[in-house]
Amino acid sequence: MAGSLISALDLRLPAATGKRPARLAQLVVGSLVDAIVARRIAPQSVLPPESALSAAFEVSRITVREAVKLLEAKGLVSVRHGVGAVVNADTEWNLLDADVLAAAMRHDENVTLLDELVGVRVALESDLAAQAALNADATDLAEIEGLYHRLESQLREPEAFIVSDVEFHDRIMAASGNRLARSIVGTVHSQARTSLRYQGHPSVQDVTVTNREHAKILERLLDRDAAGAGTAMADHIRSAWSRRRPTPA
Template sequence: MSSDPLPPEDDGAWPAERPAAARTAGLAGSSPAEPWPRRPRRLATAVVDELVDRLVRGEIPAGATLPTEPLLCQTFGVSRTVVREAVKSLESMRLVRVQQGQGTTVRHLGDWDLFNPTVLSAVIRHDAELAILEDLVDVRSALEAQMAGQAAQRADQRQRELLTERMALLEQEVGDPARYLRADVDFHDAVMQASGNRLGRAMIHTLQMEAYRSLRYVGDPTAAEMRLSNVAHRAVHDAVLAGDAEAAQDAMREHIIGSWHRRRPASDAPR
């Protein structure tokens, strides 16, 4: 089924491009939604992406039961095999609980696997209060501060040279937000590499991969804001090279928290 060619007359519209009432009828109401205008090549993945988005939007609240297999098949125009594969994926993401004889129940937000990129991406996308981004900043400030201290204690000569190169690139890219963001990511990664903390580095990468897709997280910094951020980057750089673990931790923590407070959308009040 997944290898079927797309019909040439297909306009390529996705479910999200249809009116909200048409998209949600098969899940929130008693009648099935209209079939998808086209059948994506990887059907189960497409169904999972759409269901995750709808669950995160709250179309089916926590504790409610997911629609039956036949209704999901009709809604998405796919087979039972595809629906079952999709539901298994939702279960592995801890979005739903499958119980024999009781159907498939939507789990509460606190149970969701937020390290799963599909789940995290949807939560960030629909997080009007920025709560998940606030959590991300808290995690980053704690983990990256610790890793900056470890880098100060463990960095070898090549890692110190790399950090200096990345610092120079940050200063060079001031004025170009896109290139500066890339240089910023590379600078932080150089610190994490030097720390030797492989698990911490992997966790930060996983969390930031989706967060950096959100303009609300990265902001649109001015040249003045980039130069101000580089003052903080320089403090981290100098502390690591000096082997001062405590100063490196403090500098990294203050940098991450301070940078977020400066770029946090003004329309959303801090929690």
């Protein structure tokens, strides 16, 4: 059993000769995270014992022990006395953990996770836009408007537009005053943006439509229209995702 689980892992660690990374446990974790999230190691399976993992990865048992602790902190395994490290169901995973989220997106063949991520953005960012309409001061509004005009100047440069687009959304969230919600959106969005399936390849036409939607958000913010700002933000995020959403595998 342990042998079949070992074969599911990516054992490509740096060669034993030469300089070895100080944090070998992180490399072991990377392989185990990918194997668990990809379902190469099924839920309720028990990870191979320390001795087997130590030999397979060519690291010390202390390194393996540290790696298992990190997996437990990420919600991927539960260590049971007398049993070992048992792989948890995906309902237990910490998807706000950068390693888990990155692996989950790599193996999100049906785009289910990306759809969920967009749903989180709609729920939180629409509320943050509504709060910004009420809480933003004159400096906040001037900076948001300045970012909108920068975006308008970048319509023929989609790659630059994408960077400024992130700043536009983040500046609105900052103006809301809700630090926790802004942090959650920032965590999931920054990881999602590393995926081409999420980011897509926007054209000049795409970013032109996007900035028209930004104009509606800005107008509602300047009018101090909380409900309107929330609705405009929700409509924009859904519309932008519908334009770039990839066809599931």
